[in-house]
Amino acid sequence: xxxxxxxxxxxxxxxxxxxxxxxxxxxxxxxxxxxxxxxxxxxxxxxxxxxxxxxxxxxxxxxxxxxxxxxxxxxxxxxxxxxxxxxxxxxxxxxxxxxxxxxxxxxxxxxxxxxxxxxxxxxxxxxxxxxxxxxxxxxxxxxxxxxxxxxxxxxxxxxxxxxxxxxxxxxxxxxxxxxxxxxxxxxxxxxxxxxxxxxxxxxxxxxxxxxxxxxxxxxxxxxxxxxxxxxxxxxxxxxxxxxxxxxxxxxxxxxxxxxxxxxxxxxxxxxxx
Amino acid sequence: xxxxxxxxxxxxxxxxxxxxxxxxxxxxxxxxxxxxxxxxxxxxxxxxxxxxxxxxxxxxxxxxxxxxxxxxxxxxxxxxxxxxxxxxxxxxxxxxxxxxxxxxxxxxxxxxxxxxxxxxxxxxxxxxxxxxxxxxxxxxxxxxxxxxxxxxxxxxxxxxxxxxxx
Numbered sequence: 001x002x003x004x005x006x007x008x009x010x011x012x013x014x015x016x017x018x019x020x021x022x023x024x025x026x027x028x029x030x031x032x033x034x035x036x037x038x039x040x041x042x043x044x045x046x047x048x049x050x051x052x053x054x055x056x057x058x059x060x061x062x063x064x065x066x067x068x069x070x071x072x073x074x075x076x077x078x079x080x081x082x083x084x085x086x087x088x089x090x091x092x093x094x095x096x097x098x099x100x101x102x103x104x105x106x107x108x109x110x111x112x113x114x115x116x117x118x119x120x121x122x123x124x125x126x127x128x129x130x131x132x133x134x135x136x137x138x139x140x141x142x143x144x145x146x147x148x149x150x151x152x153x154x155x156x157x158x159x160x161x162x163x164x165x166x167x168x169x170x171x172x173x174x175x176x177x178x179x180x181x182x183x184x185x186x187x188x189x190x191x192x193x194x195x196x197x198x199x200x201x202x203x204x205x206x207x208x209x210x211x212x213x214x215x216x217x218x219x220x221x222x223x224x225x226x227x228x229x230x231x232x233x234x235x236x237x238x239x240x241x242x243x244x245x246x247x248x249x250x251x252x253x254x255x256x257x258x259x260x261x262x263x264x265x266x267x268x269x270x271x272x273x
Numbered sequence: 274x275x276x277x278x279x280x281x282x283x284x285x286x287x288x289x290x291x292x293x294x295x296x297x298x299x300x301x302x303x304x305x306x307x308x309x310x311x312x313x314x315x316x317x318x319x320x321x322x323x324x325x326x327x328x329x330x331x332x333x334x335x336x337x338x339x340x341x342x343x344x345x346x347x348x349x350x351x352x353x354x355x356x357x358x359x360x361x362x363x364x365x366x367x368x369x370x371x372x373x374x375x376x377x378x379x380x381x382x383x384x385x386x387x388x389x390x391x392x393x394x395x396x397x398x399x400x401x402x403x404x405x406x407x408x409x410x411x412x413x414x415x416x417x418x419x420x421x422x423x424x425x426x427x428x429x430x431x432x433x434x435x436x437x438x439x
Contacts, residue, residue, distance in 0.1 A: 030343060098304045105340045106305050124303055125331060128364030129274040129371055133342045135332075140339045156274070173275070187343045196372065198394035200410035207344065207372060207393075208275065 026199055027222030028192040030136065035143035036226045037136060037190040044145075044188065045085045046072060049092050049117040050152065050177075058161035064177055065089070067160045068116050071181040075189065078220045081227040082189065095135070095149040096123035105137030108147035114188065116181065118154040127153045131209075132180050134187040148188035150181070164211040179204060179213045191222045276370030279403040282432040284369045285357035287320030290378065290422065293348050294325070298333040306335040310348045312356070318429045320358075328358065331365040346375045346392055353378035355389060355425065378422055388419035396420075400428060 029036030050064030061067055065088040072084040095109030102110050107123045109115065121127060122135075130153060137147040152158075157174045159166070166174045186205045193207040203218040282288065291312030301307050311327045332341045345366055348354070357374035361367035368374030372392040381388045389397045396408040396419035408416045420428070 105335045105338050122365050126364040137340050192343050196393045198410050
């Protein structure tokens with residue numbers, strides 16, 4: 001009888017845990033061949049060529065490039081097994097052009113060169129409603145990244161500020177370059193949009209620019225997971241990976257069961273490419 | 274760039290409902306990778322389209338590698354969608370508001386009709402002024418209040434008929 005009672009308690013606790021885990025945040029990586037795309041060296045250099053605005057920016061910075069450095073610094077501060085280096089100014093190697101000697105992919109420039117720059121279009125194609133983009137070049141088998149140039153649409157209004165989105169007139173936003181670069185550098189790291197995977201989670205990596213201006217736990221969990229090992233292999237396609245900390249604080253007796261559940265969730269949340 | 278429903282209708286050169294019948298990866302005139310997604314079984318709500326519509330999305334297989342932009346919607350053969358199309362072949366993404374211009378059409382077996390979800394799988398449940406109202410994330414397959422495809426089609430028609438609309 002006592003065993004039945006204990007078993008009932010355990011089952012109840014397990015159910016509560018499973019419900020809470022199933023609702024937990026889950027960052028999404030850009031998947032390829034069952035892996036998250038990633039930098040094999042666990043490091044990448046960004047060359048910021050955004051330059052200087054005509055007037056000082058709202059957040060007190062005096063150049064756009066300072067905001068590139070701040071955004072990269074935010075990712076580095078996560079203390080994941082990955083490091084961005086930022087070089088400001090220097091040689092601009094236009095990433096637009098055919099692949100060839102030293103260029104692994106089209107429109108991504110020399111291997112390992114990752115410029116961050118304003119552009120009027122994307123290599124001859126109109127931006128349309130895109131305000132910025134990262135053009136990731138990777139090997140589909142190994143999921144290893146080679147380039148991730150960041151194109152910033154020059155035709156929209158930019159500034160740099162903290163807090164809620166500002167507008168120049170109703171419906172016309174002034175984009176905060178720091179949070180937008182934070183998002184793009186997340187793509188350069190291999191992260192995708194959690195909201196596109198039908199999740200509601202606070203994340204700078206959500207597809208929509210929001211009032212969030214700094215990395216969130218979900219974003220931090222993403223980079224830690226991708227670079228915790230050479231390349232986690234959740235499943236094929238764009239995969240949502242439940243963060244390991246989802247089970248943190250759970251009763252030790254139930255961690256094993258939760259782990260099994262997490263593994264199953266990893267497999268079931270993948271989207272085919 | 275955020276686009277509300279009125280923007281989607283106004284800015285679209287074509288609004289169509291269709292089924293993906295073919296997905297091809299090739300290169301454009303500049304040798305850049307692109308993914309061509311062909312829709313057939315079309316129902317045209319705005320603009321002029323032939324019997325099929327092929328949309329040109331930047332990115333895809335690039336020799337032995339892949340170049341990809343994360344914001345690009347991904348399609349699968351057989352899926353149905355409502356599409357708000359603009360600058361096809363000229364822009365990186367031929368949809369107004371990129372992912373915002375793609376709605377998924379799914380058959381709701383319980384109700385015996387097609388219903389409409391946003392690109393991120395949230396059911397469209399109504400409209401408030403210029404914006405669409407979506408079900409909370411994760412509720413798409415459970416909601417009974419999802420708009421049917423016919424209701425959604427009606428909303429597009431109403432928007433087009435609104436004074437001042439294109």
